[in-house]
Amino acid sequence: MKREDYAIRVTWIGFCVNLALTAFKLFAGIVGRSGAMVADGIHSLSDFVTDIVVLFGFNFVKKPADEDHEYGHAKYETLAAVIIGLLLLLVGFFILYSGITNIIRIATGGEFEKPSLIAFLAALFSIISKECLYRYTVHAGKKINSQAVIANAWHHRSDALSSIGTLVGIGCAIFLGDKWVVCDPIAAVIVSFFIIKVAIEIMRANAGDLLDQALSKEVEEEILFIIKSIEGVKNPHEIRTRRIGNDYSIDIHIEVDSEMSVKHAHKIATRVEEQVRNRYGEKTNIVVHVEPCENVDEIIGGI
Numbered sequence: 169m170k171r172e173d174y175a176i177r178v179t180w181i182g183f184c185v186n187l188a189l190t191a192f193k194l195f196a197g198i199v200g201r202s203g204a205m206v207a208d209g210i211h212s213l214s215d216f217v218t219d220i221v222v223l224f225g226f227n228f229v230k231k232p233a234d235e236d237h238e239y240g241h242a243k244y245e246t247l248a249a250v251i252i253g254l255l256l257l258l259v260g261f262f263i264l265y266s267g268i269t270n271i272i273r274i275a276t277g278g279e280f281e282k283p284s285l286i287a288f289l290a291a292l293f294s295i296i297s298k299e300c301l302y303r304y305t306v307h308a309g310k311k312i313n314s315q316a317v318i319a320n321a322w323h324h325r326s327d328a329l330s331s332i333g334t335l336v337g338i339g340c341a342i343f344l345g346d347k348w349v350v351c352d353p354i355a356a357v358i359v360s361f362f363i364i365k366v367a368i369e370i371m372r373a374n375a376g377d378l379l380d381q382a383l384s385k386e387v388e389e390e391i392l393f394i395i396k397s398i399e400g401v402k403n404p405h406e407i408r409t410r411r412i413g414n415d416y417s418i419d420i421h422i423e424v425d426s427e428m429s430v431k432h433a434h435k436i437a438t439r440v441e442e443q444v445r446n447r448y449g450e451k452t453n454i455v456v457h458v459e460p461c462e463n464v465d466e467i468i469g470g471i
Contacts, residue, residue, distance in 0.1 A: 171312045172226050178308040178317060179226070182324065183219040185301050186212055193290050200287030200338075203270050207263045207356050208294065208327070208334045218252045218323050222316050245413045246377045249319040253370035256323055260363035263330070267356035274350045283338045283352060291338055294331035298324050315377075319370045326363045333359035383409040383416065391418060394443050400424055400436045402461045417453040418444060426460030433458050 190212040197205030225248030231241045302325040309317030337355025340348040382388070388407055395404040401422050408419040422440065424433050437456040445452045 171314070174308065174312055175226050175314055175317050176223060178305055179219050179222045179320065182215070182301055182305055182320065183223070185297060186215040186219060189294060189297060190215075193294060196286045196290030200284040200290070202283035202287035202334070202338055202341075203266065203353060203356070205283065205287040205290055205334055205338065207266050208291065208330050210259070210262065212294070212298075212327055215320075215323050215327055218255055218320050221248050221251050221255070222320050224248070225316055241413075243378065243413050245314060245316045246374050246411070248316040249374040250371055250378060252316070252319045252323060253367050253374065256326060256370065257364060257367035259326075260360045260367055263356050263363065264360035267353040267360060270353035271350060271357070274353070283341050283349075285342065288335065288338045288342055291331045291335035295328050295335060298328035298331065302328060315374055319374070322366050322370060326366050329362050330356075330359045377411040377413075380410040383411065387416075390447075391420070391444065394447060395420065395422065395440055398436070398439055398443060400428075400432075401440065406457075412453065415451040415453065416448050419455045419457070421457045421459055423459045423461035 190209055193205060193209035193212055196202070197207075197209050225244045302321050305321035305324055306318055309315075309321055333355035334352075337352040340351035344351075388409055391409070392404050392407060395401055401424065403423045404420055406419075406421040410417050420440070422437070424436055437458050440456050441454050444454050
């Protein structure tokens, strides 16, 4: 199965789970009189939305390069990951605002209904189902090295974390009495901080790729090491790197013997491209600029 098709299949599974879970949690939150469960249900609704974002993004990623996108459509995957991070951030702030509002209302003598057992059971079911969905999705994301799928997996886990906080809050409110009903919105506030933290990490990791941030120093040093080891190459320099979706794009200058024929220099450049693609994948985009080296003795290995 193609990488893109595998990602779409995994996301469709998450889509169906989230659709059913969102309906159940909103129902349990309304019937069970739990503000934390309603907030949790809205969080699951955001998971449903992020699944749509991933599906939309990978439908573009599948498209081949064209006149308007000569490097392909791989950056739609990165864009999808950033959008997921942004949606996750908005969800975190919404839950934070809702929790603080309810805490203030309780502290000032306002009414806050005690949640019922159905809300507690819904939170327990959500934890189990979303943790399983997280593990399945993150495994798939790592298998195909997809930041968008991994980001979506973390969206699933943030829902599981949200449900843990909701479970604790609802449990305290139900089993410890009316004085502990404030635990419900307090749990929602605590969970919101975890969600906001994950959202920022996802956006920061993927925004750099959208802005053509260079690959890590370790990767660039490895690229230079590979190229230096090729016979006939001297002084690889002016390396420029970036990510295009899941793939690398590399520009590099190398020096060869100034007396060498164009045909021979081209063979060396081709060898450089082959060795780099062998290491980083066939879709690696690499441009090799060949320059003359006047000092023949410095050519590694000679020709």
